[in-house]
Amino acid sequence: MAARALAFVRTLLSGRRACDTCPLQPGEVARTVLLFGSPNVGKSMIFNQLTGSYAVVSNYPGTTVEVTRGHARVGELALHVVDTPGAYSLLPLSEDERVARSLLLDESPHTVLHVVDAKNLPRMLPLTLQLIEAGLPVVLDLNLIDEAQRAGVSVSASALQDRLHIPVVITAAATGFGLDRLRTLLAGAAPQPPPPRPPSPPVTYPEPVASALPQIVARLTADYHLSHQAVALLLLARDRDLRERVRSRDPDALPAIDDIVRAAQARHSQPLAVLIALARQKAADAIAGDAITAQPGPLRRSAAELLGDLTMHPLAGIPLLLAVLYLGLYLLVGKLAAGLLVDFLDQQLFVRHLNPPLTALTSRLLPWPLLSALFVGDYGILTLGLRYALAIVLPLVAAFFLVFALLEDSGYLPRLALLVDRLFKRIGLSGRAVIPILLGLGCDTMATLVTRILPTRRERVIATFLLALAIPCSAQLGVILGLLSAHPLGLAIWAGVVLAVFLVSGLLAARLLPGETGRFYLEIPPLRLPSLRNVAVKTLARLKWYAAEVIPLFLFASVLLWVGQLTRLFQLSLLLLRPLVHALGLPPGAADAFLFGFFRRDYGAARIFDLHAGDAISGIPLLVAMVTITLFIPCIAQFLVMQRERGLRTALAVSAIILVTAFGVGYLLNHTLLRLQVAI
Numbered sequence: 001m002a003a004r005a006l007a008f009v010r011t012l013l014s015g016r017r018a019c020d021t022c023p024l025q026p027g028e029v030a031r032t033v034l035l036f037g038s039p040n041v042g043k044s045m046i047f048n049q050l051t052g053s054y055a056v057v058s059n060y061p062g063t064t065v066e067v068t069r070g071h072a073r074v075g076e077l078a079l080h081v082v083d084t085p086g087a088y089s090l091l092p093l094s095e096d097e098r099v100a101r102s103l104l105l106d107e108s109p110h111t112v113l114h115v116v117d118a119k120n121l122p123r124m125l126p127l128t129l130q131l132i133e134a135g136l137p138v139v140l141d142l143n144l145i146d147e148a149q150r151a152g153v154s155v156s157a158s159a160l161q162d163r164l165h166i167p168v169v170i171t172a173a174a175t176g177f178g179l180d181r182l183r184t185l186l187a188g189a190a191p192q193p194p195p196p197r198p199p200s201p202p203v204t205y206p207e208p209v210a211s212a213l214p215q216i217v218a219r220l221t222a223d224y225h226l227s228h229q230a231v232a233l234l235l236l237a238r239d240r241d242l243r244e245r246v247r248s249r250d251p252d253a254l255p256a257i258d259d260i261v262r263a264a265q266a267r268h269s270q271p272l273a274v275l276i277a278l279a280r281q282k283a284a285d286a287i288a289g290d291a292i293t294a295q296p297g298p299l300r301r302s303a304a305e306l307l308g309d310l311t312m313h314p315l316a317g318i319p320l321l322l323a324v325l326y327l328g329l330y331l332l333v334g335k336l337a338a339g340l341l342v343d344f345l346d347q348q349l350f351v352r353h354l355n356p357p358l359t360a361l362t363s364r365l366l367p368w369p370l371l372s373a374l375f376v377g378d379y380g381i382l383t384l385g386l387r388y389a390l391a392i393v394l395p396l397v398a399a400f401f402l403v404f405a406l407l408e409d410s411g412y413l414p415r416l417a418l419l420v421d422r423l424f425k426r427i428g429l430s431g432r433a434v435i436p437i438l439l440g441l442g443c444d445t446m447a448t449l450v451t452r453i454l455p456t457r458r459e460r461v462i463a464t465f466l467l468a469l470a471i472p473c474s475a476q477l478g479v480i481l482g483l484l485s486a487h488p489l490g491l492a493i494w495a496g497v498v499l500a501v502f503l504v505s506g507l508l509a510a511r512l513l514p515g516e517t518g519r520f521y522l523e524i525p526p527l528r529l530p531s532l533r534n535v536a537v538k539t540l541a542r543l544k545w546y547a548a549e550v551i552p553l554f555l556f557a558s559v560l561l562w563v564g565q566l567t568r569l570f571q572l573s574l575l576l577l578r579p580l581v582h583a584l585g586l587p588p589g590a591a592d593a594f595l596f597g598f599f600r601r602d603y604g605a606a607r608i609f610d611l612h613a614g615d616a617i618s619g620i621p622l623l624v625a626m627v628t629i630t631l632f633i634p635c636i637a638q639f640l641v642m643q644r645e646r647g648l649r650t651a652l653a654v655s656a657i658i659l660v661t662a663f664g665v666g667y668l669l670n671h672t673l674l675r676l677q678v679a680i
Helices: 002-014 043-051 095-107 118-133 145-150 157-164 179-188 209-219 228-236 240-249 254-266 272-291 303-312 317-365 381-410 412-426 431-440 444-453 457-470 474-484 488-512 532-549 551-567 569-583 590-599 601-613 619-630 636-646 648-676
Strands: 031-036 056-059 066-074 077-083 111-117 138-143 153-155 168-170 292-294
Touching (some): 031 095, 066 179, 095 444, 111 179, 118 145, 118 228, 118 272, 145 153, 168 179, 209 228, 209 254, 209 272, 228 254, 254 272, 381 551, 381 601, 431 457, 444 457, 457 636, 474 619, 488 619, 488 648, 532 551, 551 590, 569 648, 590 619, 601 619
Parallel strands (some): 031 111
Antiparallel strands (some): 056 066, 066 077, 153 292
């Protein structure tokens, strides 16, 4: 931990930053360096070490997959560095892999830096062989060498260079080891286009692949930014996206190529993609065998390895998960953020010191009550919208993003996915769905977009439904924990009811929706201490997204409420909600919270916080309100994303089911607690 902290401080002091501190000179063109590799091999750490903490994160066109870009300067040379999504192969099986390969095809990089986990070299080299075979200018980075050495694995870079005929560098990005050598290598790499026919990698393909390859290569004439042999191999593996490229660039050749592929496949019972993958793996094993030396004798397992195994154990993993939830969500988000920070920012800063002078100043500048009410008052942009966004919601979101970045960087999330995979399969999901579910605890709108990583439409629909129904966003969760933490029984009942609704709804959805759950595979990285730099960068990037995307929605919601007051729509909506609220045993003022929740779910939770602060709601009504508003219909932003991702019909059906479920569960809970005379 001390070494990583020292590396973090050293990088900050060194002045290595992104394009803000390394602008291009007039007429200068930056060399593009594409970071490529499997998930959890340290690509992001390499990216941060090269570019500094400043980066531009954007979605790849037409997708919701994020691509991170930054700039670096090595001596007099400027580098444009692109961190691609994780990919196991050039044959894409997921949206992430499809985007990663598209970047290879579209960016025309000067250098493809293939980052691999040094201790798992046999699993990583097949992709290296693909990149070499594609004629790309590859540099192999053996990262995580410190972890490999602790595992008793020694890798010879010179042996790999001799076999692969590409530059090889050894790094440990978390500590900064080897980064100077990497920079020098990237700066010295000549910006040459890939050769038309790359040196043949040491892969021997079996019949019928070997005989079909030259026939397909002979018919390809267009430029695909990959060698024709690589294109031919992908066509034999039935790559639909690349086939469409061939259709547009070599349309006359496609019918003959299709005939060759069908004839080759007819000669073997296994898919040709399997034969090609097995041939590459055999070659990779031989190369890795020459380059890897394992230390003799039994090796003692480290405490981190033992703990990593326990996190995935069906029995030990659950108590450890509960400990993580207690420390991360209950103490940090619930107690510290929702308690101390929100109380200080809301009551001390806004209510006592900012709102009164803002109200007085606005009244003097805008003496017209209806106009001044737009900015100050019960639903004003400044006194309500800005206060909710900055004083109540921002601390909770920041605390959650910090916890999520710590879990992400430590390698715990893939272990959690494996732990819950068996349970999730019962509700129609695989363990991979734990990623959007956990992100939903930060923002359900963002998590709905991330459901694209799930392999089947059935899984995406189920995950979207459960996110909208039973996953509270960080602001909701923080308010709930803050209000109920003083009542352990009430908090336990809330958690039990929401979890039961989540599981029962998932079971019903899995039974009613046709289709199968997709296969689940995931690289399990070692459990490690989080990098302070990575955690800071990820947290700040997500907070930047929150500030740009969510805060304006709070202000816009205040404007809509002001317009609603003028047009009587607000009062009409409240009249429709008050009978429902009354049936739940809640005071009339709680109708405002549900109306606010339609604009933003966290907006509604903040309104409950206000009601409790004014002693308008407590005890059983408070618990019922917390459960009902957690299960309440998704906010406008989430509904629009649902409509775009799943279609209008699905979005309307999901919202209708949720509305009935939320008030139905709230009604049953209120009457059950009253009948049992539970003291909250």
